[in-house]
Amino acid sequence: MQARELMESxxxxxxxxxDVADAFKKFARYPFSGFPVVDEEDRVVGVVTESDLVDLFEPDDETLWIPIGLPPFVDTLTYQVKAPWADLDLGVDMVRNADRLISDVMSTDVATVTPDTDVDEVLDLLSGDDPNINRVPVVDDDGRLVGIIARQDVIRAFRDKRLA
Structure with a gap:
């Protein structure tokens, strides 16, 4: 079995x-957790995921270290500080980041395969050590996007093969 038999075109x-606001609209409109990022010639230049966008809105570290003893301070107490205005951070962050470009938040180290790639290589990518690979873009020899394979596509293909 090859990638062309598994991919969604x-x-x-x-x-x-x-911008980030455009990506949010796509995430709301389609049941996907990530999208390939392509240039004007449909070449894959990155991937943007829901996680990439959620990371924009995580609050900065709100930990306070208090030195104990006399200088040089060799010990500290750590307290979690939660300011009452922290609930407003999400709205402020959303406005602040809405017009940020996808190129600023996307992952650029993208694992891709070609239509002729064997299913074993696709399986290695989707089940490998990198938990962030949930989909694999399928590209032609010029790097142009021709399809995508998600984990559920592989599972569905094996299920269908067993039922046949």
């Missing part, structure tokens, strides 16, 4: 110059 994408 109708791929929803975003562009590097799209």
């Amino acid at each position: 109708d791929v929803k994408t975003v562009a590097p110059d799209d």
Whole structure:
């Protein structure tokens, strides 16, 4: 079995110059947790995931270290500080980051395969040590996007093969 037999060819994408607000709309509209980022010639230049966008809105570290004893301080107490205005951070962060470019938040180290890639290599990518690989773009020899394979595509293909 090869990648071409597993891939979905109708791929929803975003562009590097799209903004975060555009990506949020796509995540709301389609049941995907990530999109390939393609340039004007449909070459894969990155991937943006829900996690990439959620990371924009995580609060900064709110830990306070208090030195104990006399200088040089060799010990500290750690307290978690939660300011009452922290609940407003999400709205402020959303406004602050809405027009940020996808190219600023996307992952650029993208694992890709070609249509002729053997299913074993696809399985190695999707089940490997990198838990962030949930989908693999399928590209032609020029790096242009021709499809995508998600984990559920592989599972579905094996299920269908067993039922046949």
